[in-house]
Amino acid sequence: MTAEKLLMRNFDRADSHTLEAYRATGGYTAWPKAQALDPAAIVEEIKQSNLRGLGGAGFPTGTKWSFIPKNHAGPVYLVINADEGEPGTFKDRYLLERDPHALIEGMLVAARAIRSARGFVYIRGEYVEPWRRFAAAVREAYDAGYLGRGFDVVVHRGAGAYICGEETGLIASLEGKKGWPKLKPPFPAIKGAFGAPTIVNNVETICHVPHIINRGAAWFAALGTKTQGGTRMYSVSGRVKRPGVYEASVAITLRQLIYDLAGGVTGNGRLKAVVPGGSSAAILRADEIDVTLDVDGLRNAGTMAGSAGVIVMDETVSIPEALMVVARFYAHESCGQCTPCRESTGWIYKMCHRIVEGRGTKDDLDKILDVARRGAGTTICAFYDGAVGPYISYIEKFRSEFEALIPT
Amino acid sequence: MSSHARVPSAAHAGLASPAQVTFSPAQLAEVRRLQGLYPDPRAALLPVLHMAQDTFGYVSLEVEEYVAGLFALSPAHVHEVVTFYTLYFQTPKGRHVVAVCHNLSCHLAGARAIIDHLEARLGVTVGETTDDGRVTLQSVECLCACEHAPMMQVDERYEFDLTPEKVDRILERLR
Structure with a gap:
């Protein structure tokens, strides 16, 4: 279960962020191999590996790359989403700080596959230290001649807005605008950053690419399930003995992650609920944790793998309070573009707040569910659907706890 | 909001x-x-x-x-x-900005008590700046360091695994 580490293999070295350490541990050996491959062969290799996007949506990476129009005459851009912001997630922070050259090498390979000469790395504004580390690695890669010979990397800092983690919002923000998402289609692969075909990939996704080139698609695919290859980094927080980031196969179960890797439950020691994939994932009860953590395993369980941000709650945690905290987040971060999202997130937060304060009414719970369901699927981007996951699941699975707070 | x-x-x-x-x-x-x-x-x-x-x-x-x-x-x-964007200030801010995460993992680890402690120590409520212009106090959404909850950002730096005593030591450094 604790398979060989790929992404975190160098994390124990104090100098893991340097070019020297990266090269000493086999870094920049995939890039020469990729240079000998035809771009279409790289795309095919990634498709066969069953690598899926690890930022949240879980889309097959090779398939995404194949959407870039063939023989496109103008520029094509590669954009790395390092706008980590999903509550409960912190893996990309580690990768930027501790293995920035893995991202650069992955970008070189990806750029060759999609025939891009320029990449942008969009790092959330609050990540000052990860930004400095990554920018220093980019300078090293230029000095060593990996960058600047057909592929350039621009490091871009965001300015604080969760919605910029949504790929079209990120592109708008990269272009110097407020981060309002756009309707798809057209998808970024057709018309993305600066109007050009663009691939937006998460940091962790791209860090896997050199390993796939070095060791082959079949090897990578075999590490996971039938429909998702490889390992991933699980961010575990909340009421566990050993909160932290753990790399393991996508095929392990939530129970194994909580009890074997993170050391089990603290608080009163008895598990009550788990958020398996960042705050936008529907919550699971203690009796629902025997599920594999791959994209399809969690989808079949009625929730999502998302960003693999796992938040653990023991029996002493108040679920209504937890939902109020989550609802406050969505109310604050709604970009305001679509009416159902802008109005519902604020309204639902107010209802959650008054329930927790003992001022709720009998109708509030059904009203939250009704408002949540009416807005689902009606907005430009997935933000509101992500808010609906917790609204509905927290109330449906822990309804009596909410009812106990409502005066009769 | x-x-x-x-x-x-x-x-x-x-x-x-x-x-x-x-x-x-x-x-x-x-x-x-x-x-x-x-x-x-x-x-x-x-x-x-x-x-x-x-x-x-x-x-x-x-x-x-x-x-x-x-x-x-x-x-x-x-x-x-x-x-x-949240990182641009439209009004003067303090010489230091203390931003405490209040999202779910930090909430579970006692972020409210950390915020209460900071408000008492600084004599301001969240969103305000101390009269001497030293510190602006904020509570913010997830800063993605949940493994070290409760946590906060002080200017450019993340401060982890907060306790009231640790918060006091950090405040000492801010001039």
Whole structure:
């Protein structure tokens, strides 16, 4: 279960962020191999590996790359989403700080596959230290001649807005605008950053690419399930003995992650609920944790793998309070573009707040569910659907706890 | 959601007056370098606004107008951008910004008690700046360091695994 580490293999070295350490541990050996491959062969290799996007949506990476129009005459851009912001997630922070050259090498390979000469790395504004580390690695890669010979990397800092983690919002923000998402289609692969075909990939996704080139698609695919290859980094927080980031196969179960890797439950020691994939994932009860953590395993369980941000709650945690905290987040971060999202997130937060304060009414719970369901699927981007996951699941699975707070 | 702010005067926060809103020649060269990194120079707006805030203390309407001029953008466009993001301050901020995460993992680890402690120590409520202009206190959404909850950001630095005693030691350092 604790398979060989790929992404975190160098994390124990104090100098893991340097070019020297990266090269000493086999870094920049995939890039020469990729240079000998035809771009279409790289795309095919990634498709066969069953690598899926690890930022949240879980889309097959090779398939995404194949959407870039063939023989496109103008520029094509590669954009790395390092706008980590999903509550409960912190893996990309580690990768930027501790293995920035893995991202650069992955970008070189990806750029060759999609025939891009320029990449942008969009790092959330609050990540000052990860930004400095990554920018220093980019300078090293230029000095060593990996960058600047057909592929350039621009490091871009965001300015604080969760919605910029949504790929079209990120592109708008990269272009110097407020981060309002756009309707798809057209998808970024057709018309993305600066109007050009663009691939937006998460940091962790791209860090896997050199390993796939070095060791082959079949090897990578075999590490996971039938429909998702490889390992991933699980961010575990909340009421566990050993909160932290753990790399393991996508095929392990939530129970194994909580009890074997993170050391089990603290608080009163008895598990009550788990958020398996960042705050936008529907919550699971203690009796629902025997599920594999791959994209399809969690989808079949009625929730999502998302960003693999796992938040653990023991029996002493108040679920209504937890939902109020989550609802406050969505109310604050709604970009305001679509009416159902802008109005519902604020309204639902107010209802959650008054329930927790003992001022709720009998109708509030059904009203939250009704408002949540009416807005689902009606907005430009997935933000509101992500808010609906917790609204509905927290109330449906822990309804009596909410009812106990409502005066009769 | 709105948060009100008790605004200290620009003078005691040690900030430039609006009349001094001009980049140095070296900074203007940096603006041109940043603009040259993108297919559309306007994409450098966010990085240049970071520079402007570092230089002038906050992004006043005058700063917005000045930056708009550097990009041949309307001040309205720059205002729209500045007001969209949480890291740009439209009013003077303290010499230090203390931003405590109040999202789920930090909530489970006792973020409320950390915020209460900071409010008591600093004599302000969230969103306010101390009278001496030393610290602006904020509570913010997930900073993605949940393994070290409760946590906060102090200026550029993340501070982990907070206790009231640790918070006091951190405050000691802020002048």
